[in-house]
Amino acid sequence: MPARYTLGIDIGGTTTSLAVVDAQNHVAREKRFPTNPEAGFEGVLRRIIEAAAPALERYPCAAIGVAVAAHVDLRTGILVTSPNLGFENVPLGAILQEEFSVPAVVENDVNAAAFGEYLATPMAREPLCAVFVGTGVGGGLIVDGDIFHGADGFAAEIGHVPVVAQAGERCGCGQRGCVEAYAGGPAIVRRASARCRGKATFDDVDAVVRAAEAGDRGSADVLEEAAAYLGVALAAAVNLLNPGTLVIGGGVARAWPALSERALERMKRSALPASLAHLAIRGALLGERAGVIGAAALARKSPASGPPGSRRTP
Ligand SMILES: [Zn+2]
Known part of the structure; x- marks a missing residue:
């Protein structure tokens, strides 16, 4: 009998999540721990294997899907480069496949999270464009039920849509x-600290939000600017792609719930009315679980995870 489950692994710069997921995308078991990339790739891998082994013993899985904060070669499962983790040219898919004797697919974490959010939206109108505002500003695009990668895997990089033509951050x-240089978490913290002219610095976006709520003008301006620039980038995405569904999530959106509202107001002032007419807009539903659920689902739909005989030889 084929295994009911797949294992999702989401390797982020700060936290790694593992989840055993069934065919209905329900999480049967999950575990989270600090990624600790300073331990090097071997250290990170050892921790993942230690966490995955008992889960796989209890819940036999047909395949493993890995979401990683990296540029990934989808064909080979090689992590090509990851500024967040500091790893390069690691054959992540092959290593996990060898370790656990099941097929493993590797995907960029934002794309996997977009796919997770897509699955969480039954009957989503496509294309679905998911935007996550966190440390970075990431985007993923789902077309015809699949991740749209572009020619080289860099499609939907909404964080790098230019919103300031000259002398930008x-x-x-x-x-x-x-x-991303205005709306990403570190950018908000840096810009708000600079506005304080040495009076204070902020540790995180929560602190900037608290200062703004307490009446600090500089912090409030920085947050409003982040929302405005995000709105301009969203308008560019809507005009370019005419998505059926727009999903907004990520850590900054959670820390400052008004971000989405303000950004969407700004977006609506710049986007084509015809593109907005039937656009469904919603907040992300899966929170930090989007990547790990998306990765597990990608493992399930990968041709390599089909029954023996259906596997493609490379
Ligand atoms: Zn950029």
Whole structure:
């Protein structure tokens, strides 16, 4: 009898999550622990294997899906590069496949999270565009029930949509004026601290939100600017893609619930009315579980996880 479950693994810069997921995308068992990338790839891998082994023993899984904060070669399952983790050219899929003797697929974490949110929305109008505002501003696009990757795997990089044409803030990608350089969590913290002129610095977006609520003008301005620039980028996405569904989530959106509302107001001022007419907009439903559930579902639909005989030879 084929295994009912697949195992999802979501390796983020801060936290790694594992979840055993059934065919209805319900989580049967899950575990979270700090990724601790300073331990190097071997250390991170050892921790994942230690956590996965008992789960796989209790719940036999047909396949493993890995979501990782990295650029991934989808064909080979190689983690090509990850600025967040500091790893390069790691054959992650092959290593897990060898370790657990089941097929393993590897996907970018934001794409996997977008796929998870897509599955959480029965009858979602497509294309579905998911935008996650957290440390970075990430996007994923689902077309015809599948992740749209673009030619080289970089489609839907909404965080790097330029929203300021000249003398914009420096972005982690090396360019200037990207929306991530205004609306990403570290950008908000840095910009709010700079506005304080040495009076205070902020540890996280929560602290900026508290200061704004307590009447700090600079913090409030920085948050409003983040929402406005995000709205401009969302308008660009809507005009370019004409999505049927727009999903907004991520840690910054949770820390400052008004972000989505303000950004959507701004988006509606700039997007084509015809593209907005039937656009369904909703908040992310799965929270931090989106990536791990999406990864497990991708493992299930991968041709490699089908019954023996249906596997493709590379
Ligand atoms: Zn950028």
